[in-house]
Amino acid sequence: MPFVYILRCSDDSYYVGSARVFERRIEEHTSGNGARYTAHRLPVELVFAEEFANIGDAYRREKQLQGWGRSKREALINGLYNDLPRLSKKLRFRKG
Numbered sequence: 001m002p003f004v005y006i007l008r009c010s011d012d013s014y015y016v017g018s019a020r021v022f023e024r025r026i027e028e029h030t031s032g033n034g035a036r037y038t039a040h041r042l043p044v045e046l047v048f049a050e051e052f053a054n055i056g057d058a059y060r061r062e063k064q065l066q067g068w069g070r071s072k073r074e075a076l077i078n079g080l081y082n083d084l085p086r087l088s089k090k091l092r093f094r095k096g
Helices: 022-030 055-066 070-077 081-088
Strands: 003-008 014-019 045-051
Touching: 003 022, 003 055, 003 070, 014 022, 014 055, 014 070, 022 045, 045 070, 070 081
Parallel strands: none
Antiparallel strands: 003 014, 003 045
């Protein structure tokens, strides 16, 4: 089954990806053969995974998560689903 996943890299950044064969893809990342981004930030740690019925849905979710900011990704990773709508709203600052 296809998955979307988030890895925490050694520099504390996040990498979002999707895969048809989840276990193999995670092994590729941990061995330094997964993606150029993660290969230069080893070790990596799997911090979130979500299963989908088809790769198209997993890919769409991957693109959605890639567009999220750090705080929203961390809320998802930590299971703070009620915080997600608030984190979606852009903050507006008043001058003065």
